[in-house]
Amino acid sequence: MAHKQMDYLDKLEAKSIYILREAYASFDKLCMLWSIGKDSTVLLWLARKAFFGHVPFPLVHVDTHYKIPEMIEYRDRLAKEYGLYMIYGQNTRALADKQTFPDGNVSRLQCCKNLKTEALQHTLSGDWPRYRLNLQTGLYEEDEDHTAYTGVIVGARADEEGSRSKERYFSPRDKNNDWNVDDQPPEFWNQFKTDFAPGTHLRIHPLLDWTELNVWEYIERENIPTVSLYYDQGNGTRYRSLGCWPCTNPIPSTSKNVHDIIEELRSGALAGVAERSGRAQDQEDGGGLETLRRDGYM
Amino acid sequence: MITEDIMNIVVVGHVDHGKSTVIGHLLADTDSLPKGKLDAIRESCKRNAKPFEYAFLLDALKNEQSQGITIDTCRCFFKTDKRRYIIIDAPGHIEFLKNMVTGASRAEAALMVIDASHGVEENTRRHGYYLSMLGIKQVAVLVNKMDLIDYDQEKFDKISKEYTDFLAEIGIQPRIFVPVSARVGDNIAFHSDVMPWYNDMTVLQVLDSFENIQPSHQLPFRMPVQGVYKFTAGGDMRRIIAGTVDSGSLSVGDEVVFYPSGKRTRVKSFEAFNAPAPTEIQCEDAAGFTMEEEIYVRRGEIACKAGEHAPQVAVRFRANLFWLGNAPLKGGRIYHFKCGTQKLPMKLLHVDRVINASNLDCADRQWVEKNEVAVCTFQLDSPAAFDTTDRLASTARFVIVDGYEQAGGGILVEALPDEAYDQRNIRTAAGAVDAQERRALTGHKGLVVWLTGLSGAGKSTIATAVERRLLALHIPAFTLDGDVLRNGLCADLGFSDEDRTENQRRAAETAVLFQRAGLVALVSTISPQQAHRDFARSCAGEDFMEVYVKADLNTCRSRDPKGLYEKQAGGGITAFTGVDSGYEVPRSPDLVLDTMADSEAYCIDALLDAILQKRS
Incomplete structure (x- = not known):
């Protein structure tokens, strides 16, 4: 019998599904971070592939309150359509105290720490309220489950930034969410670290081997719905990477659809430009995400 | 959709022999760096009054730059006309051998870098040995820093000969030895004028000459x-x-x-x-x-x-292994065996020999130190399925977990008989009725069904309903309720750790007696510790099912059928499981009944179904 040849997207997909299934088997308290961006949306799609149309764990979104409104609309639309266990968490205190960059009281980096890192840490541990989408009413209600997540699936890719290229597929974080880059567990032969001490948790990275181009190629192949902000709406700009509106700038581009973006990345204007070049906080961190990532940033 | 080949390659070698420089040059020469990256690094070097080096491209992490050595596996991407490469830079320092293993295990081919001015060193040999253990067959050797030995062909030949001999002993045939100077770029992407005596492939050509590993369709499924x-x-x-x-x-x-x-x-x-x-x-x-x-x-x-070569099923085996754990591998300790998706408790029975990875000498002792390789015999708790490495590579690989860490990796060489285990499983006693005979005579096969979960999860409700359904099918069954046992057989026991263990032991032994008599014993007990449940399983052998009746604390608290949660909240009970005493969720239960997600009737059906399947 003739065997079909797997192409590189098939291989990436298969590897990611394997990792997702291992994560699901290994962690009783598992969740997936969904930033609404293209990477974690591909991750969500891969979960539906791995579990045959189902997503058997909660999706967690850290809502900084400064996300572009389209992102929230898109999030809730997909959550309802896919029947997701959709959770969001927020640093309501920092927002109330105006400890944010747009309020003019803290630096960009500190703002990231307050609204993303801290909110994430406390949402994962369950000591701050988690808001769950009621699929019947379409409204968010405080989730009764306050258990800490011990496995957190994240859409980080090795090609994004230097620090991410050092990640394991299953990467331990200690009680304070710290990542000990210098002493990571060995990982080989598709066997991952799935045992962990109480109080610690693991980050799971199924997209580690994907590139930005792969992500767009896969979106095209699978016809995955994405936020319209990624596409030029006629004014000659679009977002390449999505974040909070005060710190994310659109790039000049006339790509109007997925196909245009793939061309642009392969051979066009973006072929050699770093993806996060539109993210202002990276520059403030001395050119790397390392400081933020050590503290638990995704 | 374009089709595109990808190959994972790893660059290994002793610390400071020039791995990062090789990679830096490959990236720059194939035009694979993001725009401005090279300039940014040149600029940063100028600012810090450091001479520019290609290795800096990889030093993305701040602390790595400060230490000046690659501490972890770093991935970069580059492309030739033939395919795309993911290149893994593995640290050369022996302290970071586990990172080298992590990097190398993902690779289809390896570049081994040797410093021409230092020659073959201990770690060069050790890395070669590890590549062979990890199953990497395509290896090319780069003799680097040729500029430091005046591009001397004789010295190059001498190093090539010495290392070829070593690799031959561990079953690796290197594809080629390439003389390079990564600092300058000689023979990396372009042929060098300074070594006219070398006319063979450049490093880039060598990479393109490697084959992607073909999927093994023809092997057993x-x-x-x-x-x-x-x-x-x-x-x-x-x-x-x-x-x-x-x-x-x-x-x-x-x-x-x-x-x-x-x-x-x-x-x-x-x-x-x-x-x-x-x-x-x-x-x-x-x-x-x-x-x-x-x-x-x-x-x-x-x-x-069915019909293809079957895997081995055994409790004892011999393996080649490498050990990365800080604590030595030794007898008398419980490790875990992970192979495929199996995970089983395992003991070291015997160290057959410890091999010095750098000179292949053997030592005769009963423990294995960090970074050593060895041949050992292991004993599993219960049978595992695996292949031996002469048959299939993938299902012959396993890792050893020590505590929370993956501390070693091994290749299964041979399944061994275990007389003691085999005898235990053939129950013969002259005159006595053995299990098979009893089953044939009575027509019934006993089974222990161990329901575990928080108080209020629904264990007793499900157990009694399933008991009734089984009896209706003329299958003898009996529910052993934790509360009933506590009030009778275990009335002398309290709630100390010791007493809880004894309580569980009695429940297990009683259940096994029922099972041997041919009944389906439905044990309904909180049984918060995995060790206790594992003990019950070890008593009952194969005729055992661990059933996790799943409901979270809030659900159980709101149900509170016995009023215990209310009593606990009022201070009437201490060390109450799930509240102020831990519950260990079953690691691999035979069945999960989720009483939050599924109806009572569904859970009862699911359990009945599983029991009938198990008995058939």
Whole structure:
């Protein structure tokens, strides 16, 4: 019998599904971070592939309150359509105290720490309220489950930034969410670290081997719905990477659809430009995400 | 859709022999750096009054730059006309051997870098040995820093000869030795004028000459079961066996045998999301299939194809291994064996020999130190299914977990008989009725069904209902309720750790007596510790099911059928499981009954179904 040849997207997909299934088997308290961006949306799609149309764990979104409104609309639309266990968490205190960059009281980096890192840490541990989408009413209600997540699936890719290229597929974080880059567990032969001490948790990275181009190629192949902000709406700009509106700038581009973006990345204007070049906080961190990532940033 | 080859390659070698410089040059010469990256680093060097080096490109992490050595596996991407490469820079320092293993295990081919001015060093040999253990067959050796030895061909030949001899002893035939100077770029992407005596391939050409590893379609089918999924949301009633195919292929209608259990059925369908369901699955596919008969299988078994070479099923085996743990590998300690998706407790029985990875000398002692390689014999708690390395590579690999860490990796060489184990499982006693005979005479097979979960999860409700249903089918069954045992057989026991252990021991032994008598013993007890449940399993052997009756604390508290949570909140009970005393969720239960998600009737049906399958 003739065997079909797997192409590189098939291989990436298969590897990611394997990792997702291992994560699901290994962690009783598992969740997936969904930033609404293209990477974690591909991750969500891969979960539906791995579990045959189902997503058997909660999706967690850290809502900084400064996300572009389209992102929230898109999030809730997909959550309802896919029947997701959709959770969001927020640093309501920092927002109330105006400890944010747009309020003019803290630096960009500190703002990231307050609204993303801290909110994430406390949402994962369950000591701050988690808001769950009621699929019947379409409204968010405080989730009764306050258990800490011990496995957190994240859409980080090795090609994004230097620090991410050092990640394991299953990467331990200690009680304070710290990542000990210098002493990571060995990982080989598709066997991952799935045992962990109480109080610690693991980050799971199924997209580690994907590139930005792969992500767009896969979106095209699978016809995955994405936020319209990624596409030029006629004014000659679009977002390449999505974040909070005060710190994310659109790039000049006339790509109007997925196909245009793939061309642009392969051979066009973006072929050699770093993806996060539109993210202002990276520059403030001395050119790397390392400081933020050590503290638990995704 | 364009098709594009990708190859993972690793660059290994002793610290400071120039791995990062080789990679830096490969990236720059293939024009694979993001725009401005090279300039940014040149600029940063100028600012810090450091001479520019290609190695800096990789030093993305701040602390790494400060230490000046690669501490972890760093991935970079570059492209030739032939294919795309993911290049893994593995640290050379012996302290970071576990990182080198991590990097190298992902690779299809390896570049070994040797400093020409230093020659073959201890770590050069050790890395060679590790590559052979990890199963990397395509290796090229770069003799670097040729500029430091005046591009001397004689010295190059001497190093090549010495290392070729060493590699031959451990079964590696290097593709080629390339003289390079990575600092300048000689023979990396372009041929060098300064070594006219070398006319063979550049490093880039060597890489393009490596073959992508071909999927092993012709080998026996192996698919370790990652999970058995039945997600009932939206009325989905499929029970899907999910896993990734390690080797071979399988078609609709083929007969499947699961090992170690030996259960059989046929493939009814393959399942897929957002794609047409295939009629055949093959090596590397992340797949899922439904079965003609709903037999009970679980994560850890290997799905194989009937009629093909079967895997070994054994409790004792010999293996080659490398040890990365800080604490030595030694006897008298419980480790865990992970192979495919199986995870089983394991003991070291014997160290056959410890091999010095750098000179291949053998030591005779009964422990293995960090970074050593050895041949050892191990004993498992219960039978595992695996292949030996002469048959299949993938299902012959296992890792050793020590505590929370993956501390070693091994290659299964030989399954060994274990007389003691084999005898235990053949129950013969002159004159006495053995288990098989009893079953034949009574027509009944006993079973221990161990229901565990929080107070209020629904254990007793389910157990008593299933007991009634079994009896209606003329299957003798009896519920052993934790509360009843506490008030009778265990009335002398309190709630100290010691007494709890004894309570569980008595429950297990009693259940096993019922089981031997031919009854289905339904044990309904909180049983918060995995060790106690494992003990019960070890008493009952194969005729045992661990059933996790799942409901979270809030749900149980709101149900509170016995009023215990209310009493606890009022201070009437201490060390109450789930509240102020821990509950260990079963690591790999035979069945999960989720009483939050599923109705009582569904859970009862599911358990009854599983029991009937198990007894058949």
